[in-house]
Amino acid sequence: MRERSILLGVTADISLTLLRGFPEYLVECGWEVHVVSAPGNNLESLSVVPGVAVHRIPMRREPSLGSDLKALFEWTRLLRRVRPTVMSVGTPKAALLAMIAGALVRIPRRIYLLRGLRLETTSGAHRGIYRSLETMTALCSHKVLAVSASLRREAIRLKIAPAAKVQLLGLGSSNGVQVEHFDPSHFDRDEISDLRAKLKLRADVPVLGFVGRLNKDKGLQVLADARDLLIEAELDHQLLVVGEADGDSDEAIRRLLECGRAAAVTGHVADPAMYYQLMSVLCLPTLREGFPNVVLEAGAAGIPTVTTDATGAQDSVVHEETGLIAEVGSAASLASALTKVLGDDEMRGEMGRRASAWVNEHFRRESVHKRLQEYYLEQVASARTRLSTWNRSRLK
Numbered sequence: 001m002r003e004r005s006i007l008l009g010v011t012a013d014i015s016l017t018l019l020r021g022f023p024e025y026l027v028e029c030g031w032e033v034h035v036v037s038a039p040g041n042n043l044e045s046l047s048v049v050p051g052v053a054v055h056r057i058p059m060r061r062e063p064s065l066g067s068d069l070k071a072l073f074e075w076t077r078l079l080r081r082v083r084p085t086v087m088s089v090g091t092p093k094a095a096l097l098a099m100i101a102g103a104l105v106r107i108p109r110r111i112y113l114l115r116g117l118r119l120e121t122t123s124g125a126h127r128g129i130y131r132s133l134e135t136m137t138a139l140c141s142h143k144v145l146a147v148s149a150s151l152r153r154e155a156i157r158l159k160i161a162p163a164a165k166v167q168l169l170g171l172g173s174s175n176g177v178q179v180e181h182f183d184p185s186h187f188d189r190d191e192i193s194d195l196r197a198k199l200k201l202r203a204d205v206p207v208l209g210f211v212g213r214l215n216k217d218k219g220l221q222v223l224a225d226a227r228d229l230l231i232e233a234e235l236d237h238q239l240l241v242v243g244e245a246d247g248d249s250d251e252a253i254r255r256l257l258e259c260g261r262a263a264a265v266t267g268h269v270a271d272p273a274m275y276y277q278l279m280s281v282l283c284l285p286t287l288r289e290g291f292p293n294v295v296l297e298a299g300a301a302g303i304p305t306v307t308t309d310a311t312g313a314q315d316s317v318v319h320e321e322t323g324l325i326a327e328v329g330s331a332a333s334l335a336s337a338l339t340k341v342l343g344d345d346e347m348r349g350e351m352g353r354r355a356s357a358w359v360n361e362h363f364r365r366e367s368v369h370k371r372l373q374e375y376y377l378e379q380v381a382s383a384r385t386r387l388s389t390w391n392r393s394r395l396k
Helices: 013-019 022-028 041-046 065-082 092-105 124-139 149-157 189-198 220-232 250-257 293-300 331-342 345-362 365-395
Strands: 005-009 032-037 052-056 086-090 109-114 143-146 166-168 207-211 238-242 263-265 281-284 305-308 323-326
Touching: 005 022, 005 065, 005 092, 013 032, 013 041, 022 032, 022 052, 022 365, 032 041, 032 065, 032 092, 041 052, 052 065, 065 092, 086 092, 086 365, 092 109, 092 124, 109 149, 109 365, 143 149, 149 166, 207 220, 207 293, 220 250, 220 331, 238 250, 250 263, 281 293, 281 331, 293 305, 293 345, 305 331, 323 331, 331 345
Parallel strands: 005 032, 005 086, 032 052, 086 109, 109 143, 143 166, 207 238, 207 281, 238 263, 281 305, 305 323
Antiparallel strands: none
Protein backbone atom coordinates (compact mmCIF):
# COMPACT_ATOMS: atom_id res chain seq x y z
CA MET A 1 0.00 0.00 0.00
CA ARG A 2 1.47 3.34 -1.09
CA GLU A 3 1.38 5.79 1.83
CA ARG A 4 0.06 8.78 -0.13
CA SER A 5 -2.85 7.02 -1.84
CA ILE A 6 -6.46 8.21 -1.82
CA LEU A 7 -9.82 7.03 -3.08
CA LEU A 8 -12.54 9.56 -3.95
CA GLY A 9 -16.12 8.46 -4.53
CA VAL A 10 -19.64 9.61 -5.40
CA THR A 11 -22.81 7.72 -6.25
CA ALA A 12 -23.78 9.00 -9.71
CA ASP A 13 -21.42 9.86 -12.51
CA ILE A 14 -22.96 13.34 -12.81
CA SER A 15 -21.81 14.12 -9.26
CA LEU A 16 -18.19 13.92 -10.38
CA THR A 17 -18.62 17.56 -11.42
CA LEU A 18 -18.39 18.25 -7.68
CA LEU A 19 -14.78 17.05 -7.85
CA ARG A 20 -13.84 18.96 -11.00
CA GLY A 21 -10.07 19.45 -11.17
CA PHE A 22 -9.37 17.86 -7.80
CA PRO A 23 -8.15 14.40 -8.87
CA GLU A 24 -5.72 16.05 -11.29
CA TYR A 25 -4.50 18.41 -8.54
CA LEU A 26 -3.86 15.50 -6.18
CA VAL A 27 -1.82 13.72 -8.86
CA GLU A 28 0.31 16.87 -9.25
CA CYS A 29 0.86 16.79 -5.48
CA GLY A 30 2.22 13.24 -5.66
CA TRP A 31 -0.85 11.20 -4.74
CA GLU A 32 -1.96 7.89 -6.18
CA VAL A 33 -5.60 8.67 -6.99
CA HIS A 34 -8.58 6.33 -7.38
CA VAL A 35 -12.05 7.57 -8.34
CA VAL A 36 -15.26 5.55 -7.93
CA SER A 37 -18.78 6.19 -9.25
CA ALA A 38 -21.52 4.55 -11.25
CA PRO A 39 -20.55 4.21 -14.93
CA GLY A 40 -20.88 7.32 -17.11
CA ASN A 41 -19.19 9.80 -19.39
CA ASN A 42 -17.70 11.91 -16.60
CA LEU A 43 -15.96 8.89 -15.12
CA GLU A 44 -14.69 7.84 -18.54
CA SER A 45 -13.21 11.29 -19.10
CA LEU A 46 -11.14 10.82 -15.93
CA SER A 47 -9.91 7.44 -17.13
CA VAL A 48 -7.53 9.13 -19.59
CA VAL A 49 -5.97 11.40 -16.93
CA PRO A 50 -2.44 10.18 -16.11
CA GLY A 51 -2.19 9.04 -12.51
CA VAL A 52 -5.96 8.62 -12.00
CA ALA A 53 -7.45 5.12 -11.83
CA VAL A 54 -11.23 4.88 -12.25
CA HIS A 55 -13.50 2.17 -10.89
CA ARG A 56 -17.08 1.57 -12.00
CA ILE A 57 -19.59 0.41 -9.38
CA PRO A 58 -23.28 0.63 -10.36
CA MET A 59 -25.22 2.29 -7.52
CA ARG A 60 -28.81 3.48 -7.23
CA ARG A 61 -29.68 6.69 -5.40
CA GLU A 62 -32.92 5.24 -4.02
CA PRO A 63 -32.96 2.21 -1.63
CA SER A 64 -32.79 -1.14 -3.44
CA LEU A 65 -31.81 -4.11 -1.28
CA GLY A 66 -30.53 -6.36 -4.05
CA SER A 67 -28.65 -3.59 -5.85
CA ASP A 68 -27.24 -2.19 -2.63
CA LEU A 69 -25.93 -5.56 -1.43
CA LYS A 70 -24.29 -6.17 -4.78
CA ALA A 71 -22.70 -2.70 -4.70
CA LEU A 72 -21.48 -3.29 -1.12
CA PHE A 73 -19.80 -6.51 -2.28
CA GLU A 74 -18.13 -4.62 -5.14
CA TRP A 75 -16.95 -1.85 -2.79
CA THR A 76 -15.47 -4.42 -0.39
CA ARG A 77 -13.70 -6.31 -3.18
CA LEU A 78 -12.31 -3.06 -4.62
CA LEU A 79 -10.99 -1.80 -1.28
CA ARG A 80 -9.30 -5.12 -0.51
CA ARG A 81 -7.47 -4.83 -3.81
CA VAL A 82 -6.65 -1.09 -3.85
CA ARG A 83 -6.17 -0.47 -0.10
CA PRO A 84 -5.84 3.35 -0.12
CA THR A 85 -4.47 5.08 2.94
CA VAL A 86 -7.31 7.60 2.80
CA MET A 87 -10.80 7.32 1.36
CA SER A 88 -13.06 10.36 1.04
CA VAL A 89 -16.56 9.67 -0.21
CA GLY A 90 -19.58 11.96 -0.49
CA THR A 91 -23.24 11.66 -1.63
CA PRO A 92 -25.39 9.44 0.60
CA LYS A 93 -25.50 6.01 -1.06
CA ALA A 94 -21.83 5.85 -2.09
CA ALA A 95 -20.74 7.14 1.32
CA LEU A 96 -22.85 4.57 3.21
CA LEU A 97 -21.59 1.62 1.18
CA ALA A 98 -18.00 2.84 1.09
CA MET A 99 -17.75 3.54 4.81
CA ILE A 100 -19.21 0.14 5.71
CA ALA A 101 -16.85 -1.62 3.28
CA GLY A 102 -13.93 0.51 4.45
CA ALA A 103 -14.58 -0.41 8.06
CA LEU A 104 -14.75 -4.11 7.16
CA VAL A 105 -11.47 -3.92 5.25
CA ARG A 106 -9.93 -1.56 7.84
CA ILE A 107 -8.90 1.25 5.54
CA PRO A 108 -6.61 3.44 7.73
CA ARG A 109 -8.51 6.76 7.35
CA ARG A 110 -12.13 6.94 6.26
CA ILE A 111 -13.62 10.40 5.61
CA TYR A 112 -17.33 10.95 5.07
CA LEU A 113 -17.61 14.13 2.99
CA LEU A 114 -21.00 15.45 4.11
CA ARG A 115 -22.51 17.44 1.22
CA GLY A 116 -26.03 17.81 2.62
CA LEU A 117 -28.79 16.09 4.58
CA ARG A 118 -31.54 14.67 2.44
CA LEU A 119 -33.59 13.97 5.55
CA GLU A 120 -34.26 17.69 6.03
CA THR A 121 -37.04 17.70 3.44
CA THR A 122 -38.60 14.38 4.53
CA SER A 123 -40.92 13.48 7.39
CA GLY A 124 -42.28 10.51 9.32
CA ALA A 125 -40.75 7.08 8.76
CA HIS A 126 -38.66 8.26 5.81
CA ARG A 127 -36.96 10.88 7.97
CA GLY A 128 -36.15 8.29 10.61
CA ILE A 129 -34.70 5.91 8.04
CA TYR A 130 -32.52 8.59 6.42
CA ARG A 131 -31.29 9.75 9.83
CA SER A 132 -30.34 6.17 10.78
CA LEU A 133 -28.45 5.73 7.51
CA GLU A 134 -26.56 8.99 8.04
CA THR A 135 -25.66 7.89 11.57
CA MET A 136 -24.43 4.53 10.29
CA THR A 137 -22.28 6.22 7.66
CA ALA A 138 -20.75 8.55 10.25
CA LEU A 139 -20.21 5.68 12.69
CA CYS A 140 -18.16 3.76 10.12
CA SER A 141 -16.00 6.79 9.32
CA HIS A 142 -13.07 8.27 11.24
CA LYS A 143 -14.09 11.86 10.42
CA VAL A 144 -17.10 13.64 8.96
CA LEU A 145 -16.06 16.62 6.85
CA ALA A 146 -18.99 19.02 6.45
CA VAL A 147 -19.01 21.47 3.52
CA SER A 148 -20.60 24.33 5.51
CA ALA A 149 -20.81 25.60 9.06
CA SER A 150 -24.59 25.31 9.33
CA LEU A 151 -24.46 21.76 7.94
CA ARG A 152 -21.94 20.87 10.63
CA ARG A 153 -24.21 22.37 13.30
CA GLU A 154 -27.23 20.48 11.99
CA ALA A 155 -25.39 17.15 11.86
CA ILE A 156 -24.32 17.63 15.47
CA ARG A 157 -27.81 18.76 16.55
CA LEU A 158 -29.35 15.65 14.98
CA LYS A 159 -26.72 13.52 16.76
CA ILE A 160 -25.51 12.03 13.50
CA ALA A 161 -21.99 12.31 14.91
CA PRO A 162 -20.38 13.93 17.98
CA ALA A 163 -19.01 17.45 17.62
CA ALA A 164 -15.38 16.32 17.83
CA LYS A 165 -15.87 14.09 14.80
CA VAL A 166 -17.53 16.64 12.50
CA GLN A 167 -15.04 19.05 10.95
CA LEU A 168 -15.09 22.09 8.66
CA LEU A 169 -12.29 23.58 6.56
CA GLY A 170 -12.19 27.35 6.20
CA LEU A 171 -15.62 28.83 5.46
CA GLY A 172 -16.71 25.65 3.69
CA SER A 173 -17.32 24.52 0.08
CA SER A 174 -16.28 21.13 -1.25
CA ASN A 175 -14.58 22.29 -4.44
CA GLY A 176 -14.54 26.09 -4.61
CA VAL A 177 -15.05 27.96 -7.88
CA GLN A 178 -12.84 28.68 -10.88
CA VAL A 179 -13.16 32.44 -10.49
CA GLU A 180 -11.67 33.47 -13.82
CA HIS A 181 -14.17 31.34 -15.73
CA PHE A 182 -17.03 33.58 -14.56
CA ASP A 183 -15.22 36.94 -14.71
CA PRO A 184 -17.37 39.35 -16.80
CA SER A 185 -14.28 40.80 -18.49
CA HIS A 186 -13.68 37.48 -20.24
CA PHE A 187 -16.92 37.55 -22.23
CA ASP A 188 -17.61 39.15 -25.59
CA ARG A 189 -20.34 41.80 -25.35
CA ASP A 190 -21.75 40.88 -28.75
CA GLU A 191 -22.07 37.23 -27.78
CA ILE A 192 -23.90 38.22 -24.60
CA SER A 193 -26.25 40.42 -26.63
CA ASP A 194 -26.90 37.55 -29.05
CA LEU A 195 -27.72 35.20 -26.17
CA ARG A 196 -30.06 37.79 -24.65
CA ALA A 197 -31.86 38.19 -27.96
CA LYS A 198 -32.13 34.41 -28.39
CA LEU A 199 -33.81 34.15 -24.99
CA LYS A 200 -36.07 37.14 -25.81
CA LEU A 201 -34.89 39.15 -22.82
CA ARG A 202 -34.58 42.94 -22.76
CA ALA A 203 -31.40 44.76 -21.80
CA ASP A 204 -33.23 47.55 -19.94
CA VAL A 205 -35.23 45.39 -17.49
CA PRO A 206 -33.65 43.63 -14.47
CA VAL A 207 -33.28 39.86 -14.81
CA LEU A 208 -34.05 37.54 -11.89
CA GLY A 209 -32.01 34.36 -12.39
CA PHE A 210 -32.11 30.80 -11.13
CA VAL A 211 -29.44 28.17 -11.85
CA GLY A 212 -29.66 24.52 -10.82
CA ARG A 213 -31.65 21.32 -11.05
CA LEU A 214 -35.36 22.02 -11.09
CA ASN A 215 -36.79 19.98 -8.23
CA LYS A 216 -38.98 20.59 -5.19
CA ASP A 217 -36.04 20.86 -2.78
CA LYS A 218 -34.85 23.97 -4.66
CA GLY A 219 -38.01 25.82 -3.57
CA LEU A 220 -39.44 26.53 -7.03
CA GLN A 221 -43.01 26.63 -5.69
CA VAL A 222 -41.91 29.32 -3.24
CA LEU A 223 -40.30 31.22 -6.10
CA ALA A 224 -43.52 30.99 -8.13
CA ASP A 225 -45.50 32.35 -5.17
CA ALA A 226 -42.96 35.12 -4.62
CA ARG A 227 -43.05 36.10 -8.28
CA ASP A 228 -46.83 36.44 -8.08
CA LEU A 229 -46.26 38.94 -5.27
CA LEU A 230 -43.70 40.85 -7.35
CA ILE A 231 -46.18 41.11 -10.19
CA GLU A 232 -48.93 42.26 -7.85
CA ALA A 233 -46.55 44.99 -6.67
CA GLU A 234 -45.89 45.88 -10.33
CA LEU A 235 -42.15 45.41 -9.97
CA ASP A 236 -40.75 45.28 -13.48
CA HIS A 237 -38.47 42.28 -14.00
CA GLN A 238 -37.72 39.28 -16.19
CA LEU A 239 -37.01 35.66 -15.23
CA LEU A 240 -34.22 33.42 -16.49
CA VAL A 241 -34.21 29.78 -15.31
CA VAL A 242 -31.12 27.75 -16.23
CA GLY A 243 -31.38 24.06 -15.47
CA GLU A 244 -32.94 20.71 -16.16
CA ALA A 245 -36.28 19.58 -14.66
CA ASP A 246 -36.25 16.56 -12.36
CA GLY A 247 -39.93 15.78 -13.01
CA ASP A 248 -41.48 16.96 -9.74
CA SER A 249 -41.35 20.65 -10.64
CA ASP A 250 -43.56 20.82 -13.74
CA GLU A 251 -46.34 22.75 -12.02
CA ALA A 252 -43.96 25.35 -10.58
CA ILE A 253 -42.28 25.82 -13.98
CA ARG A 254 -45.68 26.27 -15.65
CA ARG A 255 -46.61 28.96 -13.13
CA LEU A 256 -43.30 30.76 -13.60
CA LEU A 257 -43.77 30.83 -17.36
CA GLU A 258 -47.45 31.83 -17.38
CA CYS A 259 -47.29 34.80 -15.03
CA GLY A 260 -47.58 37.38 -17.81
CA ARG A 261 -43.99 38.69 -17.58
CA ALA A 262 -40.96 37.77 -19.70
CA ALA A 263 -39.53 34.40 -18.71
CA ALA A 264 -37.09 31.91 -20.26
CA VAL A 265 -36.30 28.34 -19.22
CA THR A 266 -33.21 26.97 -20.96
CA GLY A 267 -33.20 23.31 -19.97
CA HIS A 268 -29.85 21.64 -19.32
CA VAL A 269 -26.83 23.89 -19.94
CA ALA A 270 -23.38 22.31 -19.72
CA ASP A 271 -21.68 25.60 -18.84
CA PRO A 272 -23.88 28.40 -17.41
CA ALA A 273 -21.05 30.96 -17.18
CA MET A 274 -22.35 33.25 -19.93
CA TYR A 275 -25.91 33.05 -18.61
CA TYR A 276 -24.83 34.71 -15.36
CA GLN A 277 -23.81 37.72 -17.47
CA LEU A 278 -27.50 38.26 -18.29
CA MET A 279 -28.63 38.29 -14.64
CA SER A 280 -29.16 41.20 -12.29
CA VAL A 281 -29.58 38.97 -9.23
CA LEU A 282 -29.46 35.23 -8.60
CA CYS A 283 -32.31 33.75 -6.58
CA LEU A 284 -31.86 30.42 -4.79
CA PRO A 285 -35.10 29.78 -2.82
CA THR A 286 -33.80 26.40 -1.67
CA LEU A 287 -35.19 24.31 1.18
CA ARG A 288 -31.90 22.53 1.91
CA GLU A 289 -28.29 22.58 0.71
CA GLY A 290 -24.79 21.48 1.58
CA PHE A 291 -23.05 24.54 0.19
CA PRO A 292 -24.49 25.90 -3.07
CA ASN A 293 -21.87 26.30 -5.78
CA VAL A 294 -24.20 28.43 -7.91
CA VAL A 295 -23.98 31.25 -5.35
CA LEU A 296 -20.19 31.23 -5.61
CA GLU A 297 -20.41 31.23 -9.40
CA ALA A 298 -22.76 34.21 -9.31
CA GLY A 299 -20.43 36.01 -6.91
CA ALA A 300 -17.47 35.35 -9.21
CA ALA A 301 -19.57 36.95 -11.99
CA GLY A 302 -20.22 40.00 -9.78
CA ILE A 303 -23.88 39.08 -9.22
CA PRO A 304 -25.53 39.32 -5.76
CA THR A 305 -27.74 36.49 -4.50
CA VAL A 306 -31.03 36.30 -2.65
CA THR A 307 -31.26 32.93 -0.92
CA THR A 308 -32.83 31.45 2.22
CA ASP A 309 -31.71 30.62 5.73
CA ALA A 310 -31.88 26.91 4.91
CA THR A 311 -28.98 24.73 6.02
CA GLY A 312 -25.98 25.36 3.77
CA ALA A 313 -27.57 28.23 1.85
CA GLN A 314 -27.21 30.63 4.78
CA ASP A 315 -23.42 30.18 4.64
CA SER A 316 -23.16 31.19 0.99
CA VAL A 317 -24.22 34.83 1.45
CA VAL A 318 -23.08 37.55 3.83
CA HIS A 319 -26.45 39.12 4.62
CA GLU A 320 -26.80 42.72 3.41
CA GLU A 321 -23.26 42.65 2.01
CA THR A 322 -23.07 40.06 -0.78
CA GLY A 323 -26.83 39.54 -0.99
CA LEU A 324 -29.89 38.98 1.17
CA ILE A 325 -31.16 35.99 3.15
CA ALA A 326 -34.91 35.32 3.30
CA GLU A 327 -36.87 32.99 5.54
CA VAL A 328 -36.91 29.46 4.13
CA GLY A 329 -40.30 28.49 2.70
CA SER A 330 -41.72 32.02 2.93
CA ALA A 331 -42.84 33.57 -0.36
CA ALA A 332 -43.50 36.89 1.38
CA SER A 333 -40.00 37.05 2.84
CA LEU A 334 -38.45 36.05 -0.49
CA ALA A 335 -40.50 38.61 -2.42
CA SER A 336 -39.53 41.34 0.05
CA ALA A 337 -35.82 40.58 -0.36
CA LEU A 338 -36.10 40.41 -4.16
CA THR A 339 -37.97 43.72 -4.22
CA LYS A 340 -35.13 45.43 -2.37
CA VAL A 341 -32.45 44.15 -4.71
CA LEU A 342 -34.30 44.34 -8.02
CA GLY A 343 -35.55 47.83 -7.26
CA ASP A 344 -32.21 49.38 -6.34
CA ASP A 345 -29.50 49.49 -9.04
CA GLU A 346 -26.92 50.99 -6.67
CA MET A 347 -27.50 48.30 -4.03
CA ARG A 348 -27.19 45.54 -6.62
CA GLY A 349 -23.94 46.94 -7.95
CA GLU A 350 -22.37 47.30 -4.52
CA MET A 351 -23.46 43.83 -3.40
CA GLY A 352 -22.14 42.35 -6.62
CA ARG A 353 -18.72 43.93 -6.08
CA ARG A 354 -18.60 42.68 -2.50
CA ALA A 355 -19.70 39.20 -3.59
CA SER A 356 -16.87 39.08 -6.13
CA ALA A 357 -14.30 40.14 -3.53
CA TRP A 358 -15.64 37.66 -0.94
CA VAL A 359 -15.55 34.72 -3.35
CA ASN A 360 -12.04 35.67 -4.48
CA GLU A 361 -10.82 35.81 -0.90
CA HIS A 362 -12.35 32.60 0.44
CA PHE A 363 -13.48 30.26 -2.32
CA ARG A 364 -10.99 30.23 -5.18
CA ARG A 365 -10.76 26.64 -6.37
CA GLU A 366 -6.99 26.45 -5.95
CA SER A 367 -7.31 27.61 -2.32
CA VAL A 368 -10.04 25.07 -1.52
CA HIS A 369 -8.03 22.30 -3.19
CA LYS A 370 -4.95 23.27 -1.18
CA ARG A 371 -6.90 23.12 2.11
CA LEU A 372 -8.34 19.72 1.23
CA GLN A 373 -5.00 18.29 0.18
CA GLU A 374 -3.37 19.48 3.41
CA TYR A 375 -6.25 17.94 5.38
CA TYR A 376 -5.74 14.59 3.66
CA LEU A 377 -2.01 14.77 4.39
CA GLU A 378 -2.92 15.19 8.06
CA GLN A 379 -5.02 12.04 7.78
CA VAL A 380 -2.05 10.15 6.34
CA ALA A 381 0.07 11.32 9.27
CA SER A 382 -2.66 10.25 11.68
CA ALA A 383 -2.83 6.81 10.07
CA ARG A 384 0.96 6.51 10.35
CA THR A 385 0.84 7.41 14.05
CA ARG A 386 -1.95 4.93 14.78
CA LEU A 387 -0.07 2.16 12.98
CA SER A 388 3.15 2.94 14.86
CA THR A 389 1.30 2.92 18.20
CA TRP A 390 -0.38 -0.40 17.34
CA ASN A 391 2.96 -1.98 16.35
CA ARG A 392 4.61 -0.87 19.60
CA SER A 393 1.74 -2.31 21.63
CA ARG A 394 2.17 -5.66 19.87
CA LEU A 395 5.86 -5.78 20.77
CA LYS A 396 5.23 -5.28 24.50
